[in-house]
Amino acid sequence: MTTRILLTTTSFQDTPGSHHDLLKETGWEIITARGPLNEEDTLALVGDVDGYICGDDAISRKVIEKARPRLRVLSKYGIGVDKIDVEAATEMGIPVCFTPGVNHTTVAEHCFTLLLALYKNLIAEVDITREGKWKRLIGHEIMGKRIGIVGLGRIGKEVAVRAKAFGLELVGHDLYWPEAFADEYGITKAQSLEELLETCDIISLHTNLTEETRDMISSQSLARMKDGVVIINCARGELVSTSAMVQALKSGKVGGYGTDVLDEEPPAADHPLLKEPNCIVTPHIGSRTYESVVRQATASVKNLILAMNGEKPLAQVNKLDEGQGS
Secondary structure, three states: OOOEEEEOOHHHHHOOOHHHHHHHOOOOEEEEOOOOOOHHHHHHHOOOOOEEEEOOOOEOHHHHHHHOOOOOEEEEOOOOOOOEOHHHHHHOOOOEEOOOOOOHHHHHHHHHHHHHHHHOOHHHHHHHHHOOOOOOOOOOOOOOOEEEEEOOOHHHHHHHHHHHHOOOEEEEEOOOOOHHHHHHHOOEEOOOHHHHHHHOOEEEEOOOOOOOOOOOEOHHHHHHOOOOEEEEEOOOHHHEOHHHHHHHHHHOOEEEEEEOOOOOOOOOOOOHHHHOOOEEEOOOOOOOOHHHHHHHHHHHHHHHHHHHOOOOOOOEOOOOOOOOOO
């Protein structure tokens, strides 16, 4: 039986590079689709594939049940696995691989793209000049502002490195405090998330999406923040309550929201955040640079090949009992 691989991540498919050669050299049959896929579309494609390189497709228990017993490996192109029912995959002996450490630089750069654009009124000024006008708005410096970094993993640390270079005052919050790194970059440890939210001019989100962090930015937490706070989200859209954010932007409580992620992707044309002038939304492109795509794609293919051959992948989310998996 021919080994069949489902590939749905669009940046993998659209970006030329050595990752295509690496996958082609396996001799496997490659089935492609344009993700991210909802549950219904994912269900229609699984069942007769042996391996799956996925992006942010909805891979629920129902999907995994249909995919098994033929599906042997789930290889996530990227870091976040909150769209995958990892528990179900583990129960059914399917390794879930992922690619940590490949996109932290480019995502951190994107955070500062959003931050500087908000502080310098970049989008508004570009729109003004495109209309043939010459109206000069007053922006602000970020130097000396206090930035709160929620989550000091790889991306959060890269944001901290750049924040220090820009002359920002750094505050961090993480359950696993990186003592040596914090000392090196002068990051003050917030004693609680509430303390960070209440005292910072800028808040940058870099935490995983869990039931505990869902709607971390809510009406209640926003009320405790400084007036005019700027919030950057290059993590997950569901960390922020859309309705609460819209109200805070309208009232001026939030001075600007820069986000690369939404609670609905792609969003409906009438998604409320798309209409707010002090909100910048980019279409989940924080890690979509040529360099990052090639790194992520190569790692996802290597993970797939190793796991399909019964070897240990570069990085795996779930632990399988001996005898489980491929």
